[in-house]
Amino acid sequence: MIAAVIAALPIRSCVIDGEAIACDENGLAVFNLLRYRRRDQAVVLCAFDLIGLDGHDMRRLPIEERRAALARLLRGEREGIAFNEHYSGDGAIIYQHACALGCEGIVSKRLGSPYRAGRADCWVKVKNPAAPAVTREAEEDWDGRRRRRR
Numbered sequence: 001m002i003a004a005v006i007a008a009l010p011i012r013s014c015v016i017d018g019e020a021i022a023c024d025e026n027g028l029a030v031f032n033l034l035r036y037r038r039r040d041q042a043v044v045l046c047a048f049d050l051i052g053l054d055g056h057d058m059r060r061l062p063i064e065e066r067r068a069a070l071a072r073l074l075r076g077e078r079e080g081i082a083f084n085e086h087y088s089g090d091g092a093i094i095y096q097h098a099c100a101l102g103c104e105g106i107v108s109k110r111l112g113s114p115y116r117a118g119r120a121d122c123w124v125k126v127k128n129p130a131a132p133a134v135t136r137e138a139e140e141d142w143d144g145r146r147r148r149r150r
Contacts, residue, residue, distance in 0.1 A: 002045045005080035009073060015052035016070070017115070018045045018084070028102055030132065045081045047074060051115055059115035066115065091126075099128040 002020065022033035022043050034043065050070035051059055058066050067086065074083045087094050091108050098106050105127035113122035 001041070001043065001080045005045070005078055011073065012054045013052070014050065014054070014073070016045070016047050017049035017051055018047040018081075020044070021046050026102070029104070032132075043080075046084050047081055048084045049115060061114065062112045063109050063115070064111060095126055095128075099130065102128075102131065104128055104131045 006014065006016070019029075020034060020043050021029035024030045024033065029046070047070060049063070050066045050073065051057075053069060053073070058069065071083055074081060091106070095106050105125060108124045108126070110122040113120070116123070
């Protein structure tokens with residue numbers, strides 16, 4: 001479904017940084033729903049960033065410009081893809097609210113930052129240690145099934 005939604009966008013091509021998610025009845029992304037294919041029909045691409053558009057490399061543009069272009073591209077409601085909203089403010093307070101809601105955590109990105117694949121000092125990911133996804137990762141690490149850390 002995600003590929004069909006992207007193919008229907010009014011563009012020739014794009015590269016979107018995002019994550020396929022399936023939400024539970026509370027609206028929270030739950031990895032096991034994907035892992036065990038319990039909700040294939042409800043999988044959505046949560047779009048974070050626009051890396052390329054119609055053959056143009058956008059990685060050097062500031063994050064605000066890339067996200068504004070992504071928001072324009074995804075304006076209106078589209079089944080199968082969702083623009084990941086952002087929140088400006090005190091990161092510690094936003095993190096506390098995310099944890100209280102049961103979210104996996106937050107990613108803080110410095111304004112003006114270009115796109116970087118992998119870890120970057122201008123982007124910081126802080127996980128909620130009580131979130132099911134984080135607990136699952138820790139259990140898999142403990143069991144020795146994971147070969148590398150993210």
